[in-house]
Amino acid sequence: MTGAPPDWSRFDARERLFRVGSVVIAAAVVVGSWEWLDMSLRYVGSAPLQVGDLLGRMYPPDWAYLPNAVGPLAETIQIAVVGTIGAVLMATPVAYISAENTTPNKATYALGKLIVTVSRSVHTIVWALLFVVMFGPGALAGTVATAVRSIGFLAKLLGEEIEEIDFGQVEGVRATGASPFKLLVYGIVPQIKPALVGISVYRWDINVRAATILGFVGAGGIGVQLFQAIDSFAWRTVSALLVAILAVVLVSEGISAYARKKVR
Template sequence: MTDATDHLTGDRIWTWRTPRHRLLLWAGWLGLVALFVFCWQVMTRGTIWAFVQDAPRQAADITDRMFPPALGYLPELMVPLWDTLNMATLGTMLGVVMAVPVAFLAARNTSPSPRLLRPLAMFVIVASRSINALIWALLLVAILGPGLLAGIIAIALRSIGFIGKLLYEAIEETDPRQIEAVTATGAGPAQILTYGIVPQVLPTFWGITVFRWDINIRESAILGLVGAGGLGLKLQASLNTLAWPQVTMIMIVILGTVVVSEWISARVRRALI
């Protein structure tokens, strides 16, 4: 906030920003608009606008073909649904096993080597979060072949960054007074970790784990598109044969699974936190 003088009355007028700040603000908005226009031109350079104009008619045609859903196809989805749930659950468990030590190495107050091990752990977290589960699955299917194993490992590798980041932040936010109290009893590093830090982060840990499991169910449902098994494999087969009623049934099953997992996740987090 600044002040200026009215030349007619001589009174001081308070303004929120100086003229220089207002000019910079308008220049910033102008630059943002110019950047948006430039990005829009780059993104739409190869767009065939005739297809865009015809998109509503095509969408209405596909929607008409998708209904009614193929209810008789539901029994064939039970085994792929079970595979999807197993992929999400086992992938989450494996991700937790790998993420917990990484989180303790990344936290400033628990890392044994802040100059060496902490940057390495942070790199693992960033690398895991930077690569999507579909990309992990593509690489692992090429290495291990198609199947659930590739999907489980892909889910686990993707989960390391999510769980590790939230967990190491929770470790750094622990109450130092409780740690000091445990230290004052003559406890060693392992006992300080067990009785001073772990009890404080345990509710957060379980909440993060359940939340990630909920996310992994959604991701594992589509990993079959790249050969990792589960519902995505059925979805890919139905799309390839243009079996739209089957696609609708698969989408309904995925939606129902996500809704149930979200309900379970919310109830568990409410009970833990």
């Protein structure tokens, strides 16, 4: 902005102060963070080398291992399916009480928001830690963790959809003499069904990805094999498993994108 004609600048003084100020603060925090972490540059410098070395040991992938991975991969998808369905069942009432236009009162609204916040703030793996204590190691703990983690996401998006409901459409059905149940299936469900299906399928796709790591805490899925291979430094098995995970994730992402495009 230098060399501009007199009195011309892109932003006024306050706006510029805000912009410059936020950049300076961000920069200071980054520098401060670096200092705090006290990481030697020597390690940072050798990091690419170390990673490259590891990648070298991963090649070529041990494809022969993959038949053993079919079962655990199926289990990963199963965890995502059941976890998502469980989450949808539990999230629907939570969405209902966390939408401003349907929540019965202030207390239920606050409760809805609290459930959404706690569910979303705690990572799947942490939920899995807790549920392994409850249900013991295995896929059940992973499924419940997946479900609990998804409630917040689903309830938040579904609640926003409920807040968008056009009550004119409901009124039109009510005027014909329809009962509350018919109002629900005829006036309300058609308005939120596409969103419900779309959001659920999207979450299932996220859950497939999340379920690949549950094995780290013993909560089932392909992660069990993966982390065993890592522990025994079987790097070529690790890379084969990573490729398999990549394929499953991409396929489920494709299914999810296709389904969401079809539902409207």
